[in-house]
Amino acid sequence: MRVTAFAAASALLFCAVSCTRYTASDFYGGESVDSQMLGELDDKLAETTAEKYPAVTNADGEQIFFWTKSGSVYHKSENCPRLSSSSEIKSGTHDEALAAGLERGCSVCCKGQ
Numbered sequence: 527m528r529v530t531a532f533a534a535a536s537a538l539l540f541c542a543v544s545c546t547r548y549t550a551s552d553f554y555g556g557e558s559v560d561s562q563m564l565g566e567l568d569d570k571l572a573e574t575t576a577e578k579y580p581a582v583t584n585a586d587g588e589q590i591f592f593w594t595k596s597g598s599v600y601h602k603s604e605n606c607p608r609l610s611s612s613s614e615i616k617s618g619t620h621d622e623a624l625a626a627g628l629e630r631g632c633s634v635c636c637k638g639q
């Protein structure tokens with residue numbers, strides 16, 4: 527009875543170790559495929575984003591960005607869903623956005639830029 531229990535415990539331990547190894551290699555394999563697929567999805571999303579949120583330029587041909595007083599990112603389009611809920615929208619060039627303390631573009635409308 528003890529021998530059987532020991533054997534079962536060993537088998538369980540072996541399974542746990544081999545299962546862990548299998549999971550690890552399976553994870554790494556899946557990860558490489560996923561990042562490639564994500565890259566392709568990102569490219570498609572960037573194309574869609576550019577069509578959905580076309581860049582806005584001022585009279586001098588400079589690209590204009592939009593942001594809110596409380597926001598931490600700037601947006602390239604007033605149509606961005608993350609901006610639409612805001613009532614007070616400021617706008618300006620990229621330099622002006624940076625001067626306003628906005629360090630990066632919105633992950634929705636500025637994706638792929």
Ligand SMILES: [Zn+2]
Nearest residue numbers: 601606632635
């Ligand atoms: Zn945005």
